[in-house]
Amino acid sequence: MLVAVMCVAAATWIWPQPALIWQLAFLAAGVLTIGMPHGAMDHRVAEAWLRPRLGRRWGAAFAGLYLGLAAIMLIGWALMPLVAIVAFLSYSALHFGLGDCPRRPWVAALAHGALPILLPLALHPAEAGQLLSWVAGRTVDLTPHLVWLRALVTVATTAALLDAALVRDPLRLSEVVAVVCVNFAAPPLIAFAAYFVFVHSVRHMIELAAWLEPQNPPAGLRRIARECLPLTALTLVAIGVAAWWLGRAGNAGPPAAGLIRMLFVTLSCLTVPHMLVTAGGEAALSPRRLSSES
Secondary structure (H helix, E strand, O other), X not given: OHHHHHHHHHHHHHOOOOOHHHHHHHHHHHHHHHHHHHHOOHHHHHXXXXXXXXXXXXXXXXXXXXXXXXXXXXXXXXXXXXXXXXXHHHHHHHHHHHHHXXXXXXXXXXXXXXXXXXXXXXXXXXXXXXXXXXXXXXXXXXXXXXXXXXXHHHHHHHHHXXXXXXXXXXXXXXHHHXXXXXXXXXXXXXXXXXXXXXXXXXXXHHHHHHHHOOOXXXXXXXXXXXXXXXXXXXXXXXXXXXHHHHHHHOOOOOHHHHHHHHHHHHHHHHHHHHHHHHHXXXXXXXXXXXXXXX
């Protein structure tokens, strides 16, 4: 995972910055092949969590929770896009931290999860501001906030490095260094994709495969490829709805701007229920339970 991140950092450091359409293609390819399937197994996590409590009604409860929260977030984008951006970035940082630093104090987890969110804003404010402007449909200027953004990045980086050193976790220490390096070298879309795909999503899929098939994780990965289809289809429907909505609303900027807005709005609408499902199902997940319900 970290080798891939460092390769991305090295490539973007050596070669000129790729055109926006190629940055978007890199992000979209990673989301479609790894990022989307990592969230499209939420129904299995929810089943292990909800079935013991609700019996046969677990499916209806899961669908209602997922669709309801996604709809609330979509309404937020329509009515208060700037608030929606702040909410999306905030709960993404929390989700990344809790997912990548389990069983650590919440402050340490939040510092770790905030890095892939804050680093692009602090290191590439013009590019990040332009991306956020396209997503929000109105101008977002990060320049007036650079002082406190860079202060937050310094605090978060220091806290993440110290926590990893104190618990003697060389993998997490290397991960922090890799995330910092790729954000220094790469434009925001590439840096975010490298973390989201190669670190967060791959880790989640490996852990889920081990839960599904503790004696044979490769078989667990094959199950993921097969069982992620229902929510993958739901995600594609959500992308279609977002495309229709954005088409009616109009979108300023280059052609890629509409694709960027559609992708991030869709991700934000699905991250809220995904975050709650994974948090609620963490205690219920065990290799024996998941494999026995196959």
